[in-house]
Amino acid sequence: MKKKVKKWLEDGTVDLFLGYKIDCGHPLPHCFTREELDDVDHLVVGETRYSLEKIATHLAKKDPNLKIGLLARDCNQRAINVLTIWHQLDKEKIFPLNVNCCPSPIKPQADCSYMSGETAASYKLQVGIDNAMDIESADAFSDREKNIRWMYEFQKCIKCYGCRNICPVCFCAECTLEHKDLIGPGRLPPQVPIFHLVRASHMVGRCIDCGLCEDACPMDIPLRLLYRKVNTITMDIFDYNTGESCEQSPLSLLGDKVTLSLKPM
Amino acid sequence: MKCTFTPSICSYCGTGCGVLFETIDGRLNSTIPMKSHPVSQGKLCIKGWNLHEHINSPMRLQKPMVKTFGRFINTSWDEAIQITADRFREIIDQYGPDSLGVLVSAKMSNEENYLAQKLARAVFGTNNVDHCARL
Ligand code: SF4
Ligand code: SF4
Ligand code: SF4
Ligand code: SF4
Numbered sequence: 438m439k440k441k442v443k444k445w446l447e448d449g450t451v452d453l454f455l456g457y458k459i460d461c462g463h464p465l466p467h468c469f470t471r472e473e474l475d476d477v478d479h480l481v482v483g484e485t486r487y488s489l490e491k492i493a494t495h496l497a498k499k500d501p502n503l504k505i506g507l508l509a510r511d512c513n514q515r516a517i518n519v520l521t522i523w524h525q526l527d528k529e530k531i532f533p534l535n536v537n538c539c540p541s542p543i544k545p546q547a548d549c550s551y552m553s554g555e556t557a558a559s560y561k562l563q564v565g566i567d568n569a570m571d572i573e574s575a576d577a578f579s580d581r582e583k584n585i586r587w588m589y590e591f592q593k594c595i596k597c598y599g600c601r602n603i604c605p606v607c608f609c610a611e612c613t614l615e616h617k618d619l620i621g622p623g624r625l626p627p628q629v630p631i632f633h634l635v636r637a638s639h640m641v642g643r644c645i646d647c648g649l650c651e652d653a654c655p656m657d658i659p660l661r662l663l664y665r666k667v668n669t670i671t672m673d674i675f676d677y678n679t680g681e682s683c684e685q686s687p688l689s690l691l692g693d694k695v696t697l698s699l700k701p702m
Numbered sequence: 703m704k705c706t707f708t709p710s711i712c713s714y715c716g717t718g719c720g721v722l723f724e725t726i727d728g729r730l731n732s733t734i735p736m737k738s739h740p741v742s743q744g745k746l747c748i749k750g751w752n753l754h755e756h757i758n759s760p761m762r763l764q765k766p767m768v769k770t771f772g773r774f775i776n777t778s779w780d781e782a783i784q785i786t787a788d789r790f791r792e793i794i795d796q797y798g799p800d801s802l803g804v805l806v807s808a809k810m811s812n813e814e815n816y817l818a819q820k821l822a823r824a825v826f827g828t829n830n831v832d833h834c835a836r837l
Contacts, residue, residue: 499703
């Protein structure tokens with residue numbers, strides 16, 4: 438792997454390579470360059486997972502001609518596909534180096550258990566939704582109970598916007614969750630459940646089930662399960678697996694032609 | 703193009719969550735929660751998420767200013783410190799040292815807090831030292 442990255446950097450296949458390096462005892466994202474080629478010896482795959490493709494979109498915004506290589510777990514690869522669909526990354530300029538990782542509806546066999554999650558405490562099991570629940574058991578509650586349980590989860594929200602900020606496929610220049618006429622920023626307590634349902638509706642055909650949002654949620658709200666549920670719509674009705682290819686979702690509200698330009702910084 | 707990631711600690715409250723600063727070509731571009739940080743475990747509140755915002759703000763003061771006749775005027779650090787010291791002196795002479803108080807922060811380092819209380823006790827001569835977490 439290190440040899441390949443070095444070769445890519447040396448022969449100009451890529452201008453820089455996003456991977457991980459141990460810094461201060463933590464596996465942190467690191468940008469490897471041709472100038473510091475020996476640094477590549479310290480490249481690690483690491484247990485932690487950052488959205489390297491989101492960082493790549495930041496770099497592409499500054500210089501659209503930059504050729505970027507990056508370590509790509511399955512989720513990174515799916516996010517790259519979605520970002521390509523939405524014109525945030527140029528497939529020709531992105532060079533993923535695939536590494537093995539966590540199971541997903543698209544890839545059931547894999548060897549990383551990073552997302553296996555923690556067991557919910559007894560109170561949460563009693564009144565809320567267990568983050569490890571599958572869609573079927575979450576659907577099995579009666580409508581009334583579902584409502585109460587999900588509302589228990591949503592009302593914990595502290596409106597940190599972490600779920601949106603960390604999400605690799607959330608890049609809108611103007612986010613509904615900050616629009617003053619819809620869900621203005623700074624208004625507390627958060628508007629539940631609309632805050633979460635608006636975001637969920639945006640994740641249809643867009644969420645690639647990486648779980649970073651749930652991971653970043655200080656209130657342990659089962660966001661991944663919620664977005665999984667909305668994505669069964671495109672999966673069941675349209676047979677579209679988000680992130681599997683660079684094809685636009687059949688449920689695109691913006692029509693066939695995506696006219697979004699790169700988000701201005 | 704140069705892109706670096708600098709691990710740091712959020713400076714907004716006493717929790718001390720771990721953050722990473724993403725810098726592109728010397729300009730702080732965004733704040734990312736540090737996944738493996740023992741305190742925050744990859745989570746942040748809204749303040750931590752927006753740490754980078756004020757740094758690039760055009761509203762940010764970058765030079766010392768002194769308020770003269772109701773208007774702020776740029777000055778040098780030496781002069782600003784001298785004016786502050788003179789005013790402290792005046793207040794202490796007129797009303798006594800206990801008319802001053804020093805407010806420190808739960809999010810400053812121990813060393814900074816030590817220096818602040820030293821200033822209060824040894825220089826001003828007051829025990830009025832308190833910190834924001836008790837407000
Ligand atoms: S799982 Fe969460 S962070 Fe990942 S793509 Fe879906 S909404 Fe975004
Ligand atoms: S997809 Fe929705 S939640 Fe995400 S950035 Fe865009 S408007 Fe905001
Ligand atoms: S990360 Fe969790 S707490 Fe923060 S805004 Fe999203 S749902 Fe709310
Ligand atoms: S991110 Fe929020 S909770 Fe964490 S140290 Fe900063 S202000 Fe405190």
